[in-house]
Amino acid sequence: MKPSPASQLPILRILAPFVLGILLAWRVPSWWWVAVMAGAGVAGYAALWLVSRSPQARYAARVWFTLPIILMGIALGGATTLVRRPHTIDLRQINNRPVEVMINDITFRDFSMMMDVQLTGGDRHSPHILLTTRGCDYRLCAGDVVTIPGRLQAVANNGNPDEMDYRQYLADKGILYQEHIDVRRLQPSGHHDNWPARLCNLRHRMERRILASTLEPEVQHFVIAMLVGERRFIDNETRQAFSRSGVAHVLALSGLHLGIITLLLWWLFLPLDYLGARKLRLAITLCCIAAFVFFTGASPSVVRSAVMVGCSFAGLMFFRRNNALNALLVAALLILYFSPQALRSVGFQLSFITVASILLFAPRLERVRNRVLAYVAGTVITSVVAMLSTLALTAYYFHGVALLSVVANLLVLPIVPVFLMLAALFLVVCATGGEMTWLNTLLEWCYTPMDAVTGWLSHLSWGHIDRVFVTGIDVFCYFMFILLAYAIWHKPRRRMLWLLASLVLVVAGVNRWWLHTHTPRSGRVVFNTYNATPIMHFNHARAMLWVPDASDFDLEGFEHRQAAFLAHHGIEHVELGHDSLYTLHQGCVVFDDCLLVTRRFHGHVDKILKITTAGKGKRLHVVLTGSIYEKEHDRLAHECDSVGVPYTTMRRSGAIVKFDVERGQ
Template sequence: MLLLCLSISFVTGIALSAGKPAAVPLVIGLLVIGGVATLVLRRRSLFLLLLLCAATLLVADLRYERALPPDGASMVAFYNGMDEVDLQVEVVEEPVRKSRYYELVVGSLRLLDEGESRPLEGKALVRTHDPRDYRYGDLVVIHGRLEAPAIVDGFDYPRYLARRGIYSVLFCPQMEPTGRTSAGTIMSTLNDVRTHLSDALARSLHEPQASLAQALLLGERTSLPRETSAAFARAGAAHLLAVSGLHLGIVVLVVVAAALAMMGRRRYLYVWLALGLLWAYAALTGLRPPVVRAAIMASMFLLAELAGRQKHAPTALMLAAAIMVAVNPQALWDVSFQLSILAMGGLVVFYRPLHDGFDSLLDKAPRLLAAGRLVPSAARDIAAGTIAATIAVWPVGAATFGIVSLVGLPVSLLVLPVLPFALGTSAAVATAALISPILAAPLAWLAWLVLTYVLRVVGLFSGPSWAAIDTDIGMTALCAYYVLLTCAAMYFMLPHVRPRRQRGGAVVEMSLGGRMLRLAVLPLVVTVGLVGAALSAAPDGALHVVFLDVGQGDAALVTSPTGRTVLVDGGPDAVRMCSLLGRYMPFYERHIDLVVSTQPHADHIAGLVATAERMNVSMVAASAACHESLLYERWQQAVSREGLVVTHPVCGQSIDLGDGVALDFLGPRATGYSGSADDIDNNGLVVRISYGSVSFLFMADVRADVERDMVRRGLPLESTVLKVGHHGSSTSSCPQFVAAVSPELAVISAGANNEYGHPLLSVLQTLESQKVRYVTTANCGTVECVTDGKSLWIVCERRSSVDEEWQHN
C-alpha cells in the first residue's frame, strides 16, 4: 500500500509540474493540512502516509525542474533561425522512409566552426530527399539551416518533438556520411540483426504483408503503405502497428501458457523461460525506449508471480512506472509508455475474470458450446489476455490518432486472437530466410495467409463511412472513462468477487474422433486457404497489362498467359510500388523475368531499386542514358550488388516472351539522339508488346521531335493501347504521332493534383479530335487490360468516362 501511494504521488507530481506548476504547492499544502487533521484524530499511520506523499510530490517537482533543457549557446535550439551551420551528427534512431522523403533523428551534435568543434545538447530532426541508406549509428556531416518546429494545423508539434528531446528541424540539408560511431557495440549489433530480419521479411513476402510483418514483429513501420496505416486507424487497430505492452503481453501469455502445458509449475520454470524470451524479443526490436518500458512492465508482472505475490502486481507496475518517469520525466507523455502501463494493468486486473468467464460459459452450456472445445485452452488464454489489454488501451489510442472507431470491438475480437500466430509465423519466416530462401518459402505462405486475414478483416471493417468518426477526446472524457475503469478494477480485485471456482456441472467427453478433429481443424483451414488463394492467382491463359497507379510517374506490370512477368518502370515511390506488386502478383511468386527501365529519372526508377532488392530478377533492359543523381547511383549499385544481367537495347531488337507474346523495342535508334530538347527523355526505351491482334505501345517520356522521327522512319507504331508519353505533357503526343498509332485506348499515367498539371488540356484535345478514348491513373486508379489475343477487356480501379468494364473486339 505504501509503495503504491508513493508511486502514484510521484507520477502525479511530474504531471502537475508539467501541466499546472502552481497546483503542486496547493496539493502539498492540502496533504499537510490533512496530515495535521489525522494527527489530531490520532491516526498516526495515515498522518505519516500523507506526509510521505507530500514529500514525494515535492521531490517529483524538483526532478521535473532539473530535467528541463538548459538555455544558451550550448543548446541546439539557440541556433534556430540563424545562418546555415555545419554540424557533425550521429543517427540515433532508425531512419523513417516517407513517401517522397526520409526522416532522420540525429544526436551527439557538434557544431563545426572555423576548425573548432563544440558539443550541443538536444537532438534535431532531418528531412531529406537523399536516398542513401542511412542507418542507426552513422556519422554524418550536415550543412544547413536549423529551424524551430512549427505548429501544424493546430497540433503542438514543437511540444511533441520536445518530449522526444528534439528542438530543431533541418529541411533538405547537404549531407555527407563520414563513417559509423557505434560499430561493434551491442546496440549496433542488435540493429544489424534487426535489419537482416527486416530484409529477410521483405525478400520473402509481398507487400503489404511484408511491411505488416515488420511492424508487428520488429516495430518498423517505415514501409507500411499510407492506406494500410489509415485503415488500421479507422478500424481501431492502430495500436497493433507499434510494439508495445500489448505485443509483449501476448508474448508473455503465449510462452507462459505453452510452458505450463509442457512443464507445469515446477520450480517456476515457466516464469524464467518467459522472462528470457521476453527480453530476447525486446532486444530483437532494438531495445527502443517504448519496448524497454513495456518489457519492464511485463517483467514486474512475472516477478510478482515468481514471488507468489500476484495480488500486488498493481503496486509493482506503478513502482516501475515511477522509476521510469524518474529517469526520464518526458516519458510520461509518450503514448507508447502510456499504452505499456495500461496494457499490463489491463492484463493484471481483467485477465482472470475474462478467463473464468469463458470457462463458465462452456460449463453452463456444454451442448451448445461443445464446438468451442475444439479450440485449445491456450487460445482462450490468449483471447482473454488480448481483450483485457484492449479494454485498457483503446481510449488513449483513439485520443492519439484523433479517430474513434465504431468497429474496434469486433476487429479486436477477430484480429487479436490470431496476432500470436502472425508474430510466430513472421518470426519463423525471418529466421528461415537468413538460412535459405527455399526453407523460408513454405513458411512465408503460412505467414502470408495469417497476415492477409488480418489485412482483410481491417480492410472490411474500415471501409464503411460510418466505421470511424473524427473526434477530439478531451481530458474530461478520458478521465471519466478511466475513473469508471478503476472502479471496475477495484471491484474485480475484491476477494469475494473471485472465489476459487469448483469445476463441476456437465462435462463434454470427447471421443477419439473428436480429438482427431480438434487436431485437424487448423491444418485443414490453412490448407484450404492456401489452395484457394493459389487457384485464384493462377495464370488464366490471357495476357494482363496493368498500368499501376504509382502517382506522378510510370510503372506497368505485364503477365503472359503462362505467368511470365515483365515490369516496365517502377514509379517514384518505392513503398507504393511494392504494395501494388503485392496486389497484382501471386503470393507465391517472387520472380520477375524482365525489368525494363525506360529512362533514369526518379519518377521511373525509384520503385525499381526496391524491386531489385526484394525480388528475383532475371534480366534488366535499361536505357543507355545516364543521369547524375544519388537515386540513379543507388539503382546502379543495386543492380551490381544483386548481380543482374543488364542490356541496353535499341530499335530493331526484340525479346520473345513465349506464349505468342512479343516485346519489340522501337526506340531509341541505334545512333541515339544528341543535342535534342532533352537527350535523356529522347533516348528512353520505346516498347511495343503484342499478342495476337492486340498490342500495347509504351512511350516512356519520349518527346514530339522523336515521335515525328519515328513516324518518318515508318516504324510499326499502330497499336491497340497507347501509354501516352511524358504523363500527358505538351512536349509529347503530337497529332501526327497519335494518328500513326491509331489507338483504341490511351492510358495516361499521372498523379492526382500534380504540380505540372498533367495531363494538359492540349493533349486531351488531340486525343479527342482523333476519337481516342482515354483514361488517367489520376482519376481511374490502376488500369488493367486483359486480352486473349483477339478481344480486350479494360477494368479500372475507379469508375471513369470509360466504362468500368470495356470490351474491344
C-alpha cells in the same frame, strides 16, 4: 480487519505523487519548489518519527506519515523531470559554421533521408536534431559521424487551428531543432560504435532481409511491424482498415505480442524442467524477453508487459504471490523514472489504462466454466472493457470510435498467435540467410483472413463513427465517472458517491452544450503547409477546398491531418475544387484585405507592389505563405524589408482564420 485497497497497492503511494511531481514540473520548470517539497517532506517525516517513538504510537500516527511521503514523491517526480529535460543550445554559436553530429537513427525514403542526430561531444541530455535531406546516401548507418553546415532552426508548429502539437511531440523525444540540407553537403568523418547504434543497425539489417525475401510485400510489412516494431512500411489503407475495425493494437508491438512470444519461449525451454532446472528456465526466458525489448526499441507498451512478466516470474522463482496491479504500477514507475515525458505518450496512456481496466473489471465479469464458452466470453468481455476504458482517449487523439471492435477481435485475435509464431520462425530463418517456401505460404494464409476481415468491417458505414471532437474536460469527466462507478459498485449505499457521479455528468453536459453553442459553423481558413496553400470556405457540414498552387493535392491526407479541425466545426464533407470567391493572379491570391504570395509567384517585390495597388482603394497586406521554397521565401522577405513593405510570413504567424459571426445552434 479487511485491508484497504491502498494497502494492497503500496506502489500506488509512490506512483501517484511521482506523477503529480512530473505534471507540476511541466507547468513550473524550476528547482525552488522541488527543494521546498523535499525539505518539507524530510522535516515532517523526522518530526513524526521523533514524536512517535514507540511502535504503538507510530501505528496510531500511520496516516500522518503519508503526508511527508507524498511531498517527497512529488519532489522526486519533479527532480527527475528537470534532470532528464534536454538542454538547449545557443544557435548563434552553432549556425554559419560546420557542425559535427552523430547519427542515432536513420530512415531511408524514396528520395530523402530522415535522421535523428546529436552534437558530438555533448552529454546524454544534449538535444537531438531532426535532420532531413534531399537525396539518399545508402552508405550511412547509425553511429556514423558526419559534418553538416550549421543552419539549425528550433522546431515550430505550423499554427493551423486544432492541429497536433508537433513541437511538443518531438520535444518529448528529445528533438528540439531541425535542419534540411542537400545530401551532397553531408561529409562523413568517422564512426562511434555503441550499443544503441548496434541495435539500430541490427533492426535495419533485419528489415532489409525481410524485404528481400520472396514473401508478399503486405505480409513482409506486417511481420516487420509485429516483430521489429517498425510500422512505417504499412500503407495508409491497411492502417485505416485496422483502425476503423478496432484492432489497431495488432499492428503496434504491445503486450499481446510479448505475451505470445513469452509463451513460445516458455514452451521452447520446457526440457529444462525435466532436468530440475526450473529457475534456469525462468532466468533464460527473462533474458530473452529483455533482449527482445531492447531490440525493438523499448516502447512503453513493450516495457510495461516485460516488467509485468518479470514480476510474475520473480514470484515463481522466490515463491511469492504476484499482484498483477502492483506489477503494472511498478512498470509505470520504472518507465516514468527513466523517461518522464512518456506520460504524454498516447501509447503509454492507452496501454496502461487498458491493462488496468482489464485487471479491475474483467475477472469480476467472467463466470463461465465451459472452455470454449469461457474463451469467447473472455474475449468479448476483455474487448468491451478495453473499448470502453479507452473510448474517450481514442476519440480525443484520433477523432473516431470503432463500434465493431468486439466482432473484429473475436475474428482476428485467434489468428494472431499462429501468425506471430510463424513470423518468429521466419525471422530466425531470415537471420540465417535462408528461405522456406512452405513457411511463406503459411504466413500468407494467416494474413489473408485478417486483411479480409478488417477490410470488410472497415467499409461498413455503421461500424465506425468519424469526426468526433472531444475536449480534455470530456476526457477528465469520462474517467472520473468510471472511477466513481467502480466505487459505487463496491459501496452502493454511499450517497456522496452518487452525488459526485451526478455532478460529473452535469459538468460534462454543460461542457458539451457550451462547445456546441460557441463553435463557429462557417468561415474561411488559409492553412499553413510546406507544399501547398489550401484555402477552405466552410458552411455548416460542407466545405469547399481550393489549392491554387498545387495540381496533385492529397485531399485524403489533408483530411487526416486536419481531422481535429473538421470534427470541431462539424464539417462532414470536403470537396476539392475552385472557389469562385478567389482567383490566382501571377502567383498571388487576394484574400479579404491580404495578398497571399504562393510558391507559383516568380518575380521581385516591385511586382508584388503593383498587384497590391491594382484596382484597390488601399494597399493590401502582403502575406508570404508557407509553401514558398526556403531560398525564395528569404529573398522576398529581405526585399520587403529593404523597400519597407509591411508583410507577414505564415511560417511564423501560422494559418489565417476568418470565422463568421454565426455560432453553432
